[in-house]
Structure formats: C-alpha cells, structure tokens
Amino acid sequence: MDNQSASFRGNPRHLSLLSEAVRTGRIAAWNAFVRRNGPQFRARLAGANLENMDLREANLAGADLSGANLSGCVLLRANLTGAQLQGALIHSANLTSARLSRADCTEASLENANLTQLQARAALFTRANLSGACIHEADFSGAELKGAVLRGMSGRAAHLNVHLKPKSLSPSEASPFEASPAPGASKEGPSPWQRARKEEEIMKNQRKEMELEKKKEVQMNLERKLGRKKPLFQEID
Numbered sequence: 001m002d003n004q005s006a007s008f009r010g011n012p013r014h015l016s017l018l019s020e021a022v023r024t025g026r027i028a029a030w031n032a033f034v035r036r037n038g039p040q041f042r043a044r045l046a047g048a049n050l051e052n053m054d055l056r057e058a059n060l061a062g063a064d065l066s067g068a069n070l071s072g073c074v075l076l077r078a079n080l081t082g083a084q085l086q087g088a089l090i091h092s093a094n095l096t097s098a099r100l101s102r103a104d105c106t107e108a109s110l111e112n113a114n115l116t117q118l119q120a121r122a123a124l125f126t127r128a129n130l131s132g133a134c135i136h137e138a139d140f141s142g143a144e145l146k147g148a149v150l151r152g153m154s155g156r157a158a159h160l161n162v163h164l165k166p167k168s169l170s171p172s173e174a175s176p177f178e179a180s181p182a183p184g185a186s187k188e189g190p191s192p193w194q195r196a197r198k199e200e201e202i203m204k205n206q207r208k209e210m211e212l213e214k215k216k217e218v219q220m221n222l223e224r225k226l227g228r229k230k231p232l233f234q235e236i237d
Contacts, residue, residue: 007067011044018045022053031059046084061099091129116155 008015021030034041043063051069056076066086073093080095083103091111101121105128112132120140127147136155 007047008049009067010046010048010064014043015045015048018043018050018058019053021058022055025054027055027058031057034059034061117158121159 017033018030021027034043041062043060045060045068046064047067048065049069050073052072053070054074055070055078056074058075058078060083061079062082062084063080064084065080065088066084068085068088070088070090070093073090075093075095075098078095078098080098080100080103083100085108086104086106088105088108090105090113091109092113093110094114095118096114096116097118099119100123101119102123103120104124106124106126107128108125109129110125110133111129113130114134115130115138116134116136118135118138120138120143122142123140124144125148126144128145129149130153131149132152132154134155135153135157138155138157139159140157141159
C-alpha cells in the first residue's frame with residue numbers, strides 16, 4: 001500500500017488515512033474523517049495505487065481518483081457519486097451496488113468488472129472500456145457512452161436509457177452492445193437497449209402529435225372567438 005508510483009499527485013495525508021483504514025479493517029474511520037470535513041470535502045487521490053484494496057462501503061463521493069489504480073478492488077456499496085475517475089484502472093473490480101452517478105469515467109478501464117446493481121445515472125463513460133463487464137440490474141439512465149468499448153458485457157441492465165454512440169464496428173460484427181442473454185433467455189429478438197430506444201422514439205412521436213393537436217385546438221378556439229367578435233365601427237345609414 002505504501003509503494004506509490006511517481007504518478008501519485010494527490011494529498012499524501014488523504015492516502016495515508018485511507019490506507020490505514022483499509023489495513024485495520026476500519027473503513028468507518030475513513031468515513032468519519034470525510035464527515036468531519038463537511039459536505040464540500042473531496043478526497044485527493046489522483047494517481048494513487050489502490051490495487052486490490054477492500055474499499056467496501058467507503059465514502060469516496062466527489063473524490064479525485066483520476067489515473068488511480070483500483071484494479072481488483074472490492075467496492076461493494078461504495079459511494080463514488082460525482083467522483084473523478086478519468087483514465088482510472090478499475091478492471092476486475094467488484095462494484096456491486098456501488099453508487100457511481102454523475103461520476104466521470106472518461107477513458108477509464110472497467111474491463112471484466114462486476115457492475116451488478118451499479119447506480120451510474122448520468123455518469124460519463126466516454127471512450128471507457130467496459131468489455132466483459134457484468135451489468136446485471138445496473139442503472140445507466142442518462143449515462144454517456146460515446147466511443148465506449150462494450151463487447152462481451154453480460155447480464156441485463158435495469159435501465160439503459162443512454163446516449164449511445166459506440167466505437168464503430170465492421171458490418172460483419174454484431175451489435176456494439178453485446179450483452180449476453182440471461183440463462184434460458186432467447187437469443188432472438190431486440191435487446192433491452194433496442195427496446196428502450198424504440199419505446200423512447202414512440203413516446204417522442206406521441207408527444208409531438210399531442211403538441212400539434214393542442215396547437216390546432218388553440219387556433220380553432222381563437223378563430224371562433226374572432227368570428228363572433230363585433231366590428232369595431234358600425235355602418236351608419
């Protein structure tokens with residue numbers, strides 16, 4: 001834990017306190033330190049080597065973990081809301097039931113990570129590598145996945161209402177969102193993401209039709225009122 005690379009550019013005290021909490025199995029001590037520093041506190045752990053640490057239930061909300069090594073970490077129920085994880089190594093980590101909403105995971109590697117029941121609403125995964133990750137019941141509502149690598153993902157996410165512009169594939173390859181079907185499920189038919197996109201398009205068209213109908217109704221009411229309106233000047237015989 002003490003063998004930090006030259007790439008570490010965070011706060012040495014923050015790293016020391018977190019490492020000690022992990023070493024002694026008292027992550028509650030770290031969480032208490034975060035609470036004492038108030039809601040505006042942001043841990044500075046950029047470039048830290050946290051490989052294989054047990055960080056379950058750790059409060060790392062808003063933390064700067066850009067370029068950090070979190071490979072193999074246990075992050076069950078950890079709070080990473082709003083964390084800065086650009087370029088971080090998170091492959092093979094366990095983020096079951098972790099909170100990652102509004103986090104920036106641009107160009108991060110989450111290859112083969114366990115993202116079961118992950119809360120990642122409005123998170124950024126631009127050019128991130130999620131290949132082989134398990135996304136069972138994960139929530140990616142509003143997440144950004146432009147240029148992300150999504151091959152070989154398994155499980156069925158609870159919400160996939162995402163702005164998806166994945167890395168281009170050759171025509172011979174399958175859909176870029178290759179989530180493996182659940183055991184016993186049919187391999188045919190649209191994926192959950194495709195169904196969600198289709199439902200979104202249908203709802204959008206319905207909203208447009210309703211708006212047009214409303215405009216027509218307003219126009220018709222206006223014309224009826226103008227038709228019944230008395231002339232401003234009456235003719236004099």
